[in-house]
Amino acid sequence: MNKNNLQELVTKIQQKHHQDKGGKNASYIPYLASVPAQLSALAVVTAEGEVYASGDSDYGFAIESISKVATLALALEDKGSETVRRKVGDSPTGLPFNSVMALELHQDKPLSPLVNAGAMATTSIIEAKDKEERWARILDFQRQMASERVVLSDEVNESEQTTNFHNRAIAWLLYSAEHMFCDPMEACEVYTRQCSTLINTVDLATMAATLAAGGKNPISQKQVIKPQNIPHILAEMMMEGFYEKSGDWAYTVGLPSKSGVGGGIMAVVPNVMGIAAFSPPLDSAGNSVRGQKMVHELAHTLGLNLFLPK
């Protein structure tokens, strides 16, 4: 597909869905309830660094759980895949992102780095001498994968830090079962900050494109992630990126993807492109309703399902 046609397709799909109804903004984080629900954007960044975008693609929204992918990638750089696998786990839970029952069922081991429990455990194994260094390394890694425009929002952070009681409880449960590898409240606080950065849809597509391009950010041209870590990250995204709806997504779209309750979705087409969509209203699992429709339609139209025979 040539450049004009791809831009036309991105625009057409974004416009087609931008008024679709259905879903609700996340409300358990007060900031997220106040984001205008009509916002929507779709973007593609190719493995060669070409950018295509439509809609509110420069609106900065809260990255939320998509941050779990960047912290996982950093943990793999720091510790290697066998340590991450042993300490955090590598399998889907089949349960909601903040499930305590998932912990109960597995002796308080989180299983997946992409649910809240596993993400906090992953944050806790990042190499750092103290909380501020842990945070600085994670923020820097988000920026390297996406862009220098990624910033912490004090407003989102304040909104989350003052309401994250459930995550604090999960952090203590992990600690009591020896699945937490730094002070549990430090891990929870840094995890909450990593969820509170603002990213726009083009920069999110760049983050996905970094994963698509073997760990090299196609805009900055910097090798951010070791190529051998990419398959582990994409496997986790395929299995758990949409929580209890990850199976539906794999069945219908067939791309490793990750959602956040800020309304963002990123999807990776290995060696080809990163796709990102944004729109705040969510389904019951916390995945953007319009975002799913936009990514699904784009991937389907371009025949990008990884499991399609050639």
Ligand code: GLN
């Ligand atoms: N910060 C949110 C939380 O921990 C992220 C959840 C999400 O995006 N699914 O609850």
